[in-house]
Amino acid sequence: MIFHIKQIVMIAIGFMLLAGLFVGPIWMDKTRTLSIPTANAAISPSPTVIPGASQDALIDEIIVLSGLRKQIDHVGEKSLEDIHQSSKKPDDPILVEEIEKIVTEIYRPEFFLKQLRNSLKQNFKHTQLETLVQMYSTPLMQKITQIESRELDLEALEVFIENLVRTPLQTNRLQLLQNLEAVTRTTEFVTELSISTRRALLMGKVKGDTEAMNAFDSNINAQKIEIRDNTYQGVIFIMAYSYRELTNMELNEYIQFYQTAEGMWFITQTVDTLIEAFQAKSLQMGRRIAELTK
Numbered sequence: 001m002i003f004h005i006k007q008i009v010m011i012a013i014g015f016m017l018l019a020g021l022f023v024g025p026i027w028m029d030k031t032r033t034l035s036i037p038t039a040n041a042a043i044s045p046s047p048t049v050i051p052g053a054s055q056d057a058l059i060d061e062i063i064v065l066s067g068l069r070k071q072i073d074h075v076g077e078k079s080l081e082d083i084h085q086s087s088k089k090p091d092d093p094i095l096v097e098e099i100e101k102i103v104t105e106i107y108r109p110e111f112f113l114k115q116l117r118n119s120l121k122q123n124f125k126h127t128q129l130e131t132l133v134q135m136y137s138t139p140l141m142q143k144i145t146q147i148e149s150r151e152l153d154l155e156a157l158e159v160f161i162e163n164l165v166r167t168p169l170q171t172n173r174l175q176l177l178q179n180l181e182a183v184t185r186t187t188e189f190v191t192e193l194s195i196s197t198r199r200a201l202l203m204g205k206v207k208g209d210t211e212a213m214n215a216f217d218s219n220i221n222a223q224k225i226e227i228r229d230n231t232y233q234g235v236i237f238i239m240a241y242s243y244r245e246l247t248n249m250e251l252n253e254y255i256q257f258y259q260t261a262e263g264m265w266f267i268t269q270t271v272d273t274l275i276e277a278f279q280a281k282s283l284q285m286g287r288r289i290a291e292l293t294k
Contacts, residue, residue, distance in 0.1 A: 058129035059120045063113070065136035067145040068270070072116075076107040095292070099204075102288045106281050112274065119273040120266075131262050144254055147242060160241045169240060176251045177239050183258035185271045186239070187232045192275045193282075194231065195220055200282035204289025 053061070063069045120129075135141060169177075181187060199216060206212040220227070243251060257263045 053130075053133075055121065055124070055126065055129065056117070058126075058133055059117055062120070062129065062132050062136060062266070063116065065133065065141075065145065066266075067149045068116070069113070070149055072112045073109045075109055075112060076104050098292055099289060102285060102292070106285050106288070111281070112277050115277045116270065116273050119269045122269070123265075128262050128265065132266055135257060135260075135262065140250055140253060141257070143250075144243075144246070147245065150242075152238070152242075157238070157241050160244070161237055164237070164240065172248060173240075173251075174236075176248060176255065177236055177243070179255050180243075180251065180258075181232070181235055181239060183255055183264075184267055187228055187235050189271055189275060190235060191224075191228050191231050193278050195224075195227070196279045196282035200286030200289070203283075203286030204292070206290075208287065208290040 063072075136145070199213070199220075202216055203213060246254070258267050
């Protein structure tokens with residue numbers, strides 16, 4: 001699953017501007033191409049499945065195998081880390097402590113897991129869930145899940161990007177990364193999370209002032225295309241770094257997984273649900289901080 005919670009939060013607070021390298025077009029050498037072998041059927045399902053498993057058991061197994069459980073479990077923890085590291089946090093340590101309590105209370109993993117489980121129970125077929133368990137049990141998908149579960153090494157990423165400037169991505173590699181971004185809707189997810197987080201923090205700062213919030217919404221709507229374009233470049237760079245161990249064929253097979261009926265259904269339910277959940281919790285956080293600062 002292409003939801004690196006820590007990486008996404010870093011993008012949301014402006015990491016895509018690292019060293020000024022995310023400004024302008026993505027570097028690509030059109031003269032350097034690789035032959036991409038035609039992949040077999042996307043992620044040939046493993047015969048492994050839970051015998052006679054219930055709907056709930058299969059859904060929980062998918063959430064674990066996809067790496068989502070591990071990432072969701074750390075949502076609150078990562079949010080607290082970002083508060084500690086933020087240059088915009090209040091100077092008053094008592095206020096910071098109260099905000100941290102609010103974040104810990106609001107961003108509970110149980111809420112996100114419940115929302116995701118409920119969403120996956122809608123319009124499902126039992127055989128569809130079994131197939132997803134089988135797909136996520138394959139060696140390639142487990143390899144990818146391990147890659148996506150790693151902490152982002154910011155220093156290594158900076159070095160990687162600097163090298164990328166000197167040695168552009170090969171055309172086929174860039175196209176694969178762009179295709180993966182498209183099927184996983186990663187930029188959309190990052191953008192919506194970034195906007196909802198910024199809106200929540202502003203709501204706390206202006207104590208929920210309606211005029212200020214309307215001005216923010218109008219400004220965001222006017223800049224949304226630009227925000228998405230800038231975020232897109234940051235996402236592609238992080239994907240290039242995160243999946244650097246995968247061959248072109250492996251990356252192609254991963255894309256094909258999301259193009260299957262099962263993969264497409266799963267990513268759609270997951271993205272839509274998590275965007276809505278994060279927006280709801282960010283709004284709740286903004287209101288709580290606004291009450292705190294009145």
